[in-house]
Amino acid sequence: MALQAVFIMAVAVSCKDKDEDTIPVPTNEDPVHLKFDTKNVVAFQVISSGNSSDLNESELETHFGNRVALFIPTEIIIKKDSLILLKENDLQEGYQAKWENDNQLYILNEGDNSWTFIGEKTNTTSFHMKFAFYSKRVTGISRNYVVLGNEYALDNHDELMAADETQSSLVWLKIEAVYH
DSSP states (O other), X not given: OHHHHHXXXXXXXXXXXXXXXOOOOOOSSSOEEEEEEEEEEEEXXXXXXXXXXXXXXXXXXXXXXTHHHHHSOSEEEEOSSEXXXXXXXXXXXXXXXXXXXXXXXXXXXXXXXXXXXXXXXXXXXXXXXXXXXXXXXXXXXXXXXXXXXXXXXXXXXXXXXXXXXXXXXXXXXXXXXEEO
């Protein structure tokens, strides 16, 4: 009888679908480690006076220097309730995190206690993150200024351009990165 039980267990384990590349919902005991795989430029343009024109990817460094390479994580560690982003030069960012709908990951903004979408599992093996980079130049009568920024999952540039800033221009870059 014991031999039958061992045989049945062995058959059940060997018939189990083994998809070792699946990104599980992590537990505190087993964090998930994901490595950077690829990135895709979704949008790269200059917006001025309501008009936009596309820029060439060869101009990335001209407008943003090494900020793109330094901001995009090389590795992601997802725990049950936290997220660690590992970046170039041994930099780390840590956030409180939560999953929604079993595939969307959110981080906590401590300033206002709101949750911000940061990335999602698009299938069982890939995690996608979006990044936005911008350089805003405002020319006025009494002053000129430049604002540089980068954010996770900022989907459009509308909130960066105020309606009364007719003498402003914005260089907008949106990148999607894939992690496995």
